[in-house]
Amino acid sequence: MNAVFTPVAARPAPSSTRGPLVWLRRNLFSNWQSSAFTLALLVLAVLYVPGMLRWMVFASITAADADACQAARGIGACWGVVTEKHRLIIFGRYPFDQQWRPLVATVLMMALLMASCTRPFWRPWLAALWVVVLAAAFTLMSGGVLGLAKVTTDQWGGLPLTIMLSSLSIVMAFPIAVLVAMGRRSQMPAIRTFCTIYVELIRGVPLISVLFMASFMFPLFMPQGFSIDVLVRVLAGITLFAAAYLAEIVRGGLQAIPKGQVEAAQSLGLSYWKTQRKIVLPQALALVVPGIVNSFISIFKDTSLVTIVSLYELTGALGLALNSDANWRPFKVEGYLFITAIYFVFCFAMSRYSLWIEKQLNRSKNR
Amino acid sequence: MSEPIITFSKVNKWYGNSFHVLRDIDLTVTRGERIVICGPSGSGKSTLIRCINGLEEHQEGSIVVDGTEISDDIRAIEKVRREVGMVFQQFNLFPHLTVLENLTLAPMWVGKTPKAEAEKRAMLQLERVKIAEQAHKYPLQLSGGQQQRVAIARALCLTPKVMLFDEPTSALDPEMIKEVLDVMIELANQGITMICVTHEMGFAKAVADRVIFMDQGQIVEQNKPHEFFNNPQSERTRDFLSKILGH
Numbered sequence: 001m002n003a004v005f006t007p008v009a010a011r012p013a014p015s016s017t018r019g020p021l022v023w024l025r026r027n028l029f030s031n032w033q034s035s036a037f038t039l040a041l042l043v044l045a046v047l048y049v050p051g052m053l054r055w056m057v058f059a060s061i062t063a064a065d066a067d068a069c070q071a072a073r074g075i076g077a078c079w080g081v082v083t084e085k086h087r088l089i090i091f092g093r094y095p096f097d098q099q100w101r102p103l104v105a106t107v108l109m110m111a112l113l114m115a116s117c118t119r120p121f122w123r124p125w126l127a128a129l130w131v132v133v134l135a136a137a138f139t140l141m142s143g144g145v146l147g148l149a150k151v152t153t154d155q156w157g158g159l160p161l162t163i164m165l166s167s168l169s170i171v172m173a174f175p176i177a178v179l180v181a182m183g184r185r186s187q188m189p190a191i192r193t194f195c196t197i198y199v200e201l202i203r204g205v206p207l208i209s210v211l212f213m214a215s216f217m218f219p220l221f222m223p224q225g226f227s228i229d230v231l232v233r234v235l236a237g238i239t240l241f242a243a244a245y246l247a248e249i250v251r252g253g254l255q256a257i258p259k260g261q262v263e264a265a266q267s268l269g270l271s272y273w274k275t276q277r278k279i280v281l282p283q284a285l286a287l288v289v290p291g292i293v294n295s296f297i298s299i300f301k302d303t304s305l306v307t308i309v310s311l312y313e314l315t316g317a318l319g320l321a322l323n324s325d326a327n328w329r330p331f332k333v334e335g336y337l338f339i340t341a342i343y344f345v346f347c348f349a350m351s352r353y354s355l356w357i358e359k360q361l362n363r364s365k366n367r
Numbered sequence: 368m369s370e371p372i373i374t375f376s377k378v379n380k381w382y383g384n385s386f387h388v389l390r391d392i393d394l395t396v397t398r399g400e401r402i403v404i405c406g407p408s409g410s411g412k413s414t415l416i417r418c419i420n421g422l423e424e425h426q427e428g429s430i431v432v433d434g435t436e437i438s439d440d441i442r443a444i445e446k447v448r449r450e451v452g453m454v455f456q457q458f459n460l461f462p463h464l465t466v467l468e469n470l471t472l473a474p475m476w477v478g479k480t481p482k483a484e485a486e487k488r489a490m491l492q493l494e495r496v497k498i499a500e501q502a503h504k505y506p507l508q509l510s511g512g513q514q515q516r517v518a519i520a521r522a523l524c525l526t527p528k529v530m531l532f533d534e535p536t537s538a539l540d541p542e543m544i545k546e547v548l549d550v551m552i553e554l555a556n557q558g559i560t561m562i563c564v565t566h567e568m569g570f571a572k573a574v575a576d577r578v579i580f581m582d583q584g585q586i587v588e589q590n591k592p593h594e595f596f597n598n599p600q601s602e603r604t605r606d607f608l609s610k611i612l613g614h
Binding site: 258260261263264265266267268269270271274278279282283286361 | 420421422441445448449451452453455457459460461462463472473476477518521522525
């Protein structure tokens with residue numbers, strides 16, 4: 001017998017698997033546990049959402065009126081504290097009439113940060129652009145030239161300081177981390193030992209103590225009359241701290257690359273550095289994007305610790321703004337909610353970007 | 368007899384302190400010669416060809432490739448690697464680069480060839496392995512046989528004097544072995560020096576000038592294919608052949 005192979009034509013899925021009712025049944029009421037959980041959540045929402053909305057929106061005071069806020073205590077939120085103090089919270093101790101300078105500097109840095117996240121900017125000149133923009137931002141903020149009044153770094157504060165500290169330490173920590181991760185896998189014992197000691201030493205201490213050392217102990221070792229700006233010392237501290245954590249993440253990615261990839265590159269005559277740059281690192285880093293972004297988000301929030309060495313970034317500036325003013329001090333919760341929202345916007349943006357970049361880098365894996 | 372291109376003299380290699388993987392290897396390969404190496408697993412055949420381009424280092428004896436001795440000097444090794452192409456059992460294509468980028472990588476970054484020129488030559492190599500239409504796909508989008516043909520094209524892009532094949536068909540589905548062997552046979556017929564570790568005895572019979580049988584780190588026997596298969600000299604070779612040809 002001569003059997004003939006006849007392929008079955010493709011059909012659309014049956015309609016009983018589509019539509020909102022089907023979706024509800026499948027996702028919210030698929031069995032009794034899930035139905036019970038759905039109902040419980042509904043009850044909680046009915047109980048608490050109206051109260052929350054009343055406090056946050058309907059009964060809230062947005063005008064900078066301390067008496068009205070006082071009257072609404074416990075009933076509605078006092079967003080007036082934000083209306084009144086937002087410039088102090090956002091710019092910290094920076095001289096009030098000069099605050100356009102950190103604003104422009106921050107907008108510049110943010111624009112470059114966002115541009116750096118997109119493909120057309122992944123060019124060799126991006127590094128040079130960073131140097132130029134950072135120099136411009138630094139000059140703008142510190143002044144002393146072009147008729148700008150001098151503002152010392154201990155007066156810098158608020159969101160510009162947060163963004164500056166975190167973006168600079170991320171940008172500087174990343175290459176250090178890659179080198180340290182490669183160093184820990186080096187054939188040369190001296191390099192390997194040095195990198196291991198660095199990572200273990202830094203990971204073994206809290207960031208606070210690193211900042212303390214950078215701020216208070218380091219100057220003791222310096223010769224008389226020679227000092228490095230506290231901002232630079234703190235920046236170096238955060239960078240070295242972040243680099244140690246990042247290095248371990250990168251090392252995890254390096255270990256996931258099969259040996260055959262290196263051998264294939266070597267057999268083509270590529271040198272160690274070219275093999276790392278063209279073959280190993282692009283694949284290893286793509287694998288650990290979630291971990292890297294996780295670390296970036298941590299660094300961004302960890303900058304709030306610099307308050308302990310008297311640099312008033314966003315969180316510190318909030319305390320500065322409210323502690324000294326008895327009228328507004330009671331409304332700290334609202335103030336914290338305000339900066340929480342700011343932190344969230346930045347962190348959420350980073351996490352969405354991480355998803356996008358993962359998609360970009362994984363295109364080669366899609367069949 | 369034509370001049371030698373690869374010479375092994377009394378080469379010994381150990382893994383760690385105790386595993387003696389290559390023992391007193393003496394081997395001379397002449398220009399244009401096509402050699403098939405076979406032997407049971409663990410006999411050192413892959414290690415032997417990986418010593419030729421310095422992927423493995425040997426501890427005793429000397430290996431000279433086209434006048435350059437393989438030593439600790441990384442420059443010497445990189446020079447040899449530019450003249451020796453290698454194809455691996457697991458293809459080892461770079462999954463983050465397109466097929467075309469896989470091929471142009473070495474010419475551009477090792478050979479300093481301009482991009483346009485490198486791409487033109489890469490397309491020629493892809494046509495040679497009959498896969499030009501896949502140039503802009505990523506390796507993982509191709510079948511195993513196609514990937515291995517890309518790997519061969521990639522190794523050819525630096526116009527090597529010697530091609531090393533390390534069990535090139537062992538990781539392939541049976542349906543795809545032929546397309547890779549066809550490419551290799553065509554290559555063999557074009558006169559390039561080839562050293563191929565394989566168990567494809569049909570390939571050995573068709574193109575090899577010499578078949579080498581290895582066991583326990585030694586070259587047990589070497590001969591022309593006809594002699595090797597019909598009149599093996601040693602008991603060990605006969606035993607091996609009866610196992611791989613016996614059914």
